[in-house]
Amino acid sequence: MASSLLSRQLALSLQQNLRLTAPGCRYVSKAAAKTQMEFEYDGPSMKTEVPGPRSKELTKQLGEMQNVGAINFFCNYEESRGNYLISSIPIGYNHPSLIKVMSNPNNMSAFVNRPALGIMPPENFPEKLAESLLSVAPSGMSRVQTMACGSCSNENAYKAMFIWYRNKERGHNIPSDEDVSSCMINQSPGCPDLSILSFMGGFHGRTMGCLATTHSKAIHKLDVPSFDWPIAPFPKLKYPLEEFTRENAQEEARCLEEVEDLIVQWRQKGRPVAGIVIEPIQAEGGDNHATPDFFKKLRNIARKHGSAFHVDEVQTGGGATGKFWAHEHWGMDDPADIVSFSKKMLTGGFYHKDELQADKAYRIFNTWMGDPSKNLFLAEVLNVIRRENLLEEVTRSGKTLLQGLYQLQDQYPNLLSSVLLGGCGDRSIRFRPALVFKEYHVHMFLNVFNDVLAEHT
Amino acid sequence: MASSLLSRQLALSLQQNLRLTAPGCRYVSKAAAKTQMEFEYDGPSMKTEVPGPRSKELTKQLGEMQNVGAINFFCNYEESRGNYLISSIPIGYNHPSLIKVMSNPNNMSAFVNRPALGIMPPENFPEKLAESLLSVAPSGMSRVQTMACGSCSNENAYKAMFIWYRNKERGHNIPSDEDVSSCMINQSPGCPDLSILSFMGGFHGRTMGCLATTHSKAIHKLDVPSFDWPIAPFPKLKYPLEEFTRENAQEEARCLEEVEDLIVQWRQKGRPVAGIVIEPIQAEGGDNHATPDFFKKLRNIARKHGSAFHVDEVQTGGGATGKFWAHEHWGMDDPADIVSFSKKMLTGGFYHKDELQADKAYRIFNTWMGDPSKNLFLAEVLNVIRRENLLEEVTRSGKTLLQGLYQLQDQYPNLLSSVLLGGCGDRSIRFRPALVFKEYHVHMFLNVFNDVLAEHT
Structure with a gap:
């Protein structure tokens, strides 16, 4: 207001x-x-x-x-x-380079013939992925899945974390008959009582899985059923930062302690935390920042408790912070297990580490799996960013x-x-x-x- | 297989x-x-x-x-x-009419400058909606919300039904302070224990809300947490239909009875059925059909129990059954409260009756709210279908x-x-x-x- x-x-x-x-x-x-x-x-x-x-x-x-x-x-x-x-676009309106992409007759097919990328991709798809999304892959990640929008990206990232977590729990054995039959009627063990830990003030989208991890404004959440998932406090830093170093360090330590407590509590109540999701800078929740030290320690807590660590760069990714990904400011070789993106990247999707790849086809899937016309534009946007x-x-x-x-x-x-x-x-x-x-x-x-x-x- | x-x-x-x-x-x-x-x-x-x-x-x-x-x-x-x-496209590959749309320089802006439709739509947006989506609106519906894909369409349709249901429950009064504060932490009454009734064999998408109503194949659902929502049997008709008229009528009656029982049961366990979702022809679940009589009676059951009736035409809509919408084969003036679409329609979205319109801005919302370049193509596809x-x-x-x-x-x-x-x-x-x-x-x-x-x- x-x-x-x-x-x-x-x-x-x-x-x-x-x-x-x-x-x-x-x-x-x-x-x-x-x-x-x-x-x-x-x-x-x-x-x-x-x-x-x-x-x-x-x-x-x-x-x-x-x-x-x-x-x-x-x-x-x-x-x-x-x-x-x-707005959410990367290089402004009517950028001449994008007009050129559109005017190139070789590119027409990508717009007119939207392919089902998961079943019948176009011939140039691997090449385009390599020159666009994979050319800016976050550290430690060589795999990427495109999606149509930010919410679908996060929904599927969550699914990838659940699948990864359950495969670990099963010792990578094939699912039991009970798993298979119970999942058809929404019941555990097939639809397990797993959770995603998120942060108060966070925003990760408005579809029902994402919305269970969004806690920025009531208007997004009101009247929509949700999951009993843990919500940790995001540090409230005092400014100017240099005057409140000690207080801010204490505040971050308090939040991290709460994260660990919640992971233990939810494990005890039979809803283990399969993944932790966080924005590098909270956006909708009030432009809230935390120090690289906070994120490093959080990433370690995830590792210690066997939860996947998902950095949601839908809003921060694509160069807005002066680095291509906001998490690069943390200076880590292994910053995350999953990094999701959309907005300035033009296509949605998520990068992930090899072990987060779903073990079978059709588990992370939908009709379109993104839109290759957006990849075309992205490749050119990356050229412009560099040039x-x-x-x-x-x-x-x-x-x-x-x-x-x-x-x-x-x-x-x-x-x-x-x-x-x-x-x-x-x-x-x-x-x-x-x-x-x-x-x-x-x-x-x-x-x-x-x-x-x-x-x- | x-x-x-x-x-x-x-x-x-x-x-x-x-x-x-x-x-x-x-x-x-x-x-x-x-x-x-x-x-x-x-x-x-x-x-x-x-x-x-x-x-x-x-x-x-x-x-x-x-x-x-x-x-x-x-x-x-x-x-x-x-x-x-x-595949899921309406008029085949490289249709000359679509190539013409692409080659028209007046249309270039819709591709290059993706607008945030909910905040800053392009000038021609109302006109394009009227000449494309609204020109084929289902009976009784004059409102439409575009979305990027089928899953987002259904997710948002479910949210619209939940919001509508809770507004009825509140007597259209403003939400209580408890509603507002509890929703921020995923708890009732703000995030209420409402449910959507779906059918065994149904497919409505793979994001977590949609997935809770999808019951076609285990591979879609395995390892993903879900909601305790009621699942009714879809009629299993015997063929040839003309030889099994009586048996099939009994089968449909049995399924309808089960629907009513489930609605009552779920109300009793404190998870009232806010909406019923069904495909006019089950697709992923095995190409299963039911008679117009079944759908008419189901629609009446929804009305009787105060649940919204959502017909998912993501797969069947856009002319594939010889009528523009499969539900037209039922011959009803008031076939549904919500009709969702995607695939052959090129853009996702849902039509709804006036009373299903969310009462406030930002309740049914996301960054893009669809993609107007798809509306351009759809307008031309509709021309081709007619011509x-x-x-x-x-x-x-x-x-x-x-x-x-x-x-x-x-x-x-x-x-x-x-x-x-x-x-x-x-x-x-x-x-x-x-x-x-x-x-x-x-x-x-x-x-x-x-x-x-x-x-x-």
Whole structure:
């Protein structure tokens, strides 16, 4: 709510700002030079309030067909350029390299003939996987399964962990007749009482398996039956970090202790923890961070108790943190057993270690198993990230943004606190721009944000 | 297993068949004329065993990256035409009309700029929904929610039924503080002990909510935790139907009685049935049919007990039965509260009655909410279905196929029985061709099938 109010204020401020300039003239930051003059607009140009009259009309039309409560406004994507509409896409709207992929007649078949990838993949599928997803595989992982969306990725990652865990329990023997017959009617031992440990504030998707591990907002979970699975506290760090080193270390130790307690408790009540799932940075739950030390120790706890360790990079993966995967900031050779992804990766899916591979066909399966047209785009996005050094750019703009926010925090201490990066949680702003969000965009943002804060003092 | 053996035999027989013909000459049925000479190949031409050496090599390569146990062979989709590769697509491979959609520069944006449909839909979204999905909406339904795949469609349909049911229970009052706080930790009343009633043999997807209603094969369910939800028997009809009218009516009555008993039992044990989900024709479970009378009475039972009625048309929808939706064969004005779809519809999603609309934004939600590029294709597929009278064609080829199978049944009574339409179940063959499967394709199939059966006598 707070964040949505703030976005409206931002929009309003942009409008007022632009009223001061000559007609047709756009707001351009002087603080950093652009590099892509030919492609991107000079900046946002506000012509109406948001949503504008056309969006209101279209929202009314769509309201006759479906729920429109979450709609901000309608977009003209044909005319969109760059990344002024912040969203889950990696390199902004209408990037020339992606247009080129689309215009190449050799690629047409991937769009027109969607194959059932698990049964009849196209000839170039292994090659495309190798040059796209596997070229950025997390440390220790050489296997990947594509899926259509983030929720399906996590659902199937959970299934892979359950299958792996039960195979261990069975000593890798074939399932018993009782396993086979009881699973058909949803009962144990075939459908075992296993659990996934998740964290308060975590978000892992909205389908029923994922939703049992999502604990960010009630609106996602209310009225949907769930599983009795353990939920651990995520560290609540105090800022500035350097002033609270000791307190924060204690807080992380408390959370890790709770994790171990829960694993033991759930084992005792006959619902062993097959896997632990966590985001490297909690997103929906309020942009919450923890130290690399916390994640290293958590990974060790998983190993010690024989639970798989699943790092959910659906929101953080694909370069948004300046490294391709957020877990690379932990500096570990063996960071996880499973890493799931979607959003900026364009295709969903998950990487996994060899032993997490399901032992038989059709266990991790569905009709499409992803969409190879998304792999095509991803391969090109990776080329652009490399060619344009976007991970360095992200690091640079991230630093500039953080410094700017610190300055604003000093200037408006009653309005801004605990600036980290990041509407999410109850009172946080989350920044998840596309990778083409450069330093000059940061300055544009900071100027407008400054105006909004000034109006609130 | 049995079916996969049979497909291999079919492939083998095709090969042998073709060895008899002159090189380069293709097997062409004489029994029915083709209408699309310019576009489609004359028939399948087998050049190697299946899988061929190239597929074996590629399978080995892909095996280094993921499980390949379900892969039949690799395809050259660029060179594919028509529907000789039977799969979940509606009008065959490389249909000229779909190529045209792709080649239209106005459509490029829908592919390159995937929008978050729930937040910032493209300007043409209401119009495209109206001309595609809503133009074929089931009777009594004017609302539709798109989703990326079949499983997500059903997961969200279940959530819509749970939300609807709990809102009724609460007398449409706002949720209590206890509802809101308990749901965050997966506990009732916020995450209520509600259930979905499904049928033995049913298939509704593989994510954890869907999987709790899937009961076709153990391989889908083994080792995955599930819900204690009621499972009713699906009628096992005897064939030929006209000889067993009385027995079949009794069988259907028995199943319906069981449904009512289960609803009462589950209410008594504190897990009321919020919804009933059923396929109009069981697919994965063995191509099992029931009469319109059965479905009418089931729909009434749902209404009587206050449960929502969800017809899962993921496999049957989009024209495969000669009507656009299989449930149209029941001849009802109010066939369902929810109808879900995917596969031949290209986009996933579900239609629903007004009262099944979630009361608030973000309750039925995810990042993408489908993919508008699929809506573009669907609009054109619907044009082709209308222009080429494909529903009539499907009806005609279906009749021809059935007659042919009856003849083969008479000829090989020890090998073939209970011919209806339809590898699925333990010993069934399922036919789910594209809508462009014409009478002459039927004859091609019947000739080859005849050869295979002859070899087994």
